[in-house]
Each structure stands twice: as C-alpha cells, then as structure tokens.
Amino acid sequence: MNEVIETILAHRSIRKFIDKPLSEDIVTTLVKCAQSASTSSYQQVCTIIGIEDREKKEKLAELAGNQSYVADNGYFFVFCIDYNRHKIAAEMKETEIKETIESTEAFIVGSVDAALAAQNLSVAAESLGLGIVYIGGIRNSLKEVSDLLGCPEHVLPLFGVAVGYPDAEPGKKPRLPIQAVFHKDSYQSKEETENLLKQYENKTSEYYTKRTGGKRTEGWVTQITASMGTPKRTYMKDFVQSKGLNRL
Missing domain, CATH: 3.40.109.10 (NADH Oxidase)
Incomplete structure (x- = not known):
C-alpha cells in the first residue's frame, strides 16, 4: 500500500x-x-x-x-x-x-x-x-x-x-463486511445480506462493549434500526423546493 x-x-x-x-x-x-x-x-x-x-x-x-x-x-x-x-x-x-x-x-x-x-x-x-x-x-x-x-x-x-x-x-469503527457493499454482477440475495448483517451485529456489539466498558452493547443492526425508526428533518422537501431546487 x-x-x-x-x-x-x-x-x-x-x-x-x-x-x-x-x-x-x-x-x-x-x-x-x-x-x-x-x-x-x-x-x-x-x-x-x-x-x-x-x-x-x-x-x-x-x-x-x-x-x-x-x-x-x-x-x-x-x-x-x-x-x-x-x-x-x-x-x-x-x-x-x-x-x-x-x-x-x-x-x-x-x-x-x-x-x-x-x-x-x-x-x-x-x-x-x-x-x-x-x-x-x-x-x-x-x-x-x-x-x-x-x-x-x-x-x-x-x-x-x-x-x-x-x-x-x-x-476506528468497523465497517460493514466488504461482501455486504460490493456485489458482483448482480445484487445479492436477502439471505446473503441477512447472514452478513448477523456477523456485523456481533462484531459491532463487541466493539461498543469494549469501547464503553460495557455501557453500550448494541450492534449496528440494533443501532441503525432504532435511529431510523422515526423520519428526521421532514421539512427538507418543502425547504429544498423553496430554494428553487428539485421541483421537476
């Protein structure tokens, strides 16, 4: 490198x-x-x-x-x-x-x-x-x-x-497995994605547990689904259009 x-x-x-x-x-x-x-x-x-x-x-x-x-x-x-x-x-x-x-x-x-x-x-x-x-x-x-x-x-x-x-x-936070973000020739199956996410959930849970001394133990899947449970900044569409963008 x-x-x-x-x-x-x-x-x-x-x-x-x-x-x-x-x-x-x-x-x-x-x-x-x-x-x-x-x-x-x-x-x-x-x-x-x-x-x-x-x-x-x-x-x-x-x-x-x-x-x-x-x-x-x-x-x-x-x-x-x-x-x-x-x-x-x-x-x-x-x-x-x-x-x-x-x-x-x-x-x-x-x-x-x-x-x-x-x-x-x-x-x-x-x-x-x-x-x-x-x-x-x-x-x-x-x-x-x-x-x-x-x-x-x-x-x-x-x-x-x-x-x-x-x-x-x-x-340094662990990223998703490369196989989860790099698909060859076509999009991967749901089963493949689920298996990779299970592995990543365990890996990120271990990362946060170690980093926080056990104060946080959730993995990425748990974290991201909780944070995305409620839409954020829902005013954005109207404001963007008020600036003369993304209207058509």
Whole structure:
C-alpha cells in the first residue's frame, strides 16, 4: 500500500481539536483539492463557505444540535449546492435554464459534486495530519443556516466539515463486511445480506462493549434500526423546493 491508501483506510471522525487555527495556506490548499474533484459535465455545482467569524461558528454549532466541535476547530467549511452561478451565467448569455436547475437530476448532480469535493478536502486534510468530522446537523435548521450564510435562491447548504489538529484518538469503527457493499454482477440475495448483517451485529456489539466498558452493547443492526425508526428533518422537501431546487 502507498501513503494515500493508508491515509484513507485510517480514517476516523475527530470531535475534539487543539485550539489552533489552520493557516491561510492550508485552507487554500484544501479548497484547491476540493476543486480538483470530479464534477459532472464540468458543471462545478459546489460552493464552499469558510466560516471564520467566531459568532457565526457558535451559532452554527447551536443550530447543528449544540455540537461544540462545530465552533471549536481549526476551520469550518460548509458545502453547498450552487446553481446561482449557472443562473448568472445564463443571464449573461440571455439564455433560460430554469427548468434544468429545478430538475431532480440537477439536484442529484449538485449533491454528488458537493460530496466529492468534500471527500477530496477531507483526504487532503488527513494526509497533512489533520482530523475531520462531517456535520450533517446543519440540516436540523436549514432555513436559519441559509439565512445566516446569506445563501440566495438556488444555493443550498448540505453539510459542514470541521477540520483541525486532533486532540483525541478515537477507535476506528468497523465497517460493514466488504461482501455486504460490493456485489458482483448482480445484487445479492436477502439471505446473503441477512447472514452478513448477523456477523456485523456481533462484531459491532463487541466493539461498543469494549469501547464503553460495557455501557453500550448494541450492534449496528440494533443501532441503525432504532435511529431510523422515526423520519428526521421532514421539512427538507418543502425547504429544498423553496430554494428553487428539485421541483421537476
């Protein structure tokens, strides 16, 4: 294996950082790495908003569910779907692209572009010895987040990424068996999936039991079915459409 692969395989989320900001050079390098990610049809639908203002970071931490590491990190990035640029480009050429922007396909393209950019940034950060954690919690109060960041129509914040110098060494959570996520030639049978999930339930139960000294013993199957028992952020469809996205 090379260093890139070793960095990717060593990933774990960091939720405690040393009180040390990232330098401007590092921030710029990370954003350039994000920009270098693949983008569908050269559309470049992602915009990254860097949060440097302490009060805004603290407000975002509150809106994300009082997650302290949203405020206490080396730098906080918010990744957005952004078709505002494309709308302006169309106006410059006196062209109408409203229906394309509002399509479900465009929403998927923008979401994928943002995710690819964020993962490039994350791998680059970890290669520099930094730690990262994704923050989906900003979608708890997305209108407030959008207003706070001044996002116009056709711009939708999707998630944040906190980056910084680690002040913790959490254990690496075991992933699903590769056979559960990598199917050859066709989707695997229900029986195969059930067998793999039973093995994974036992493995993750052992992980949590050891990590918490027996305070938590549930495995992944138990954990995930409980957390998904009630839909979350059910306002999202209406809000996304109010931003002029995913209407068609």
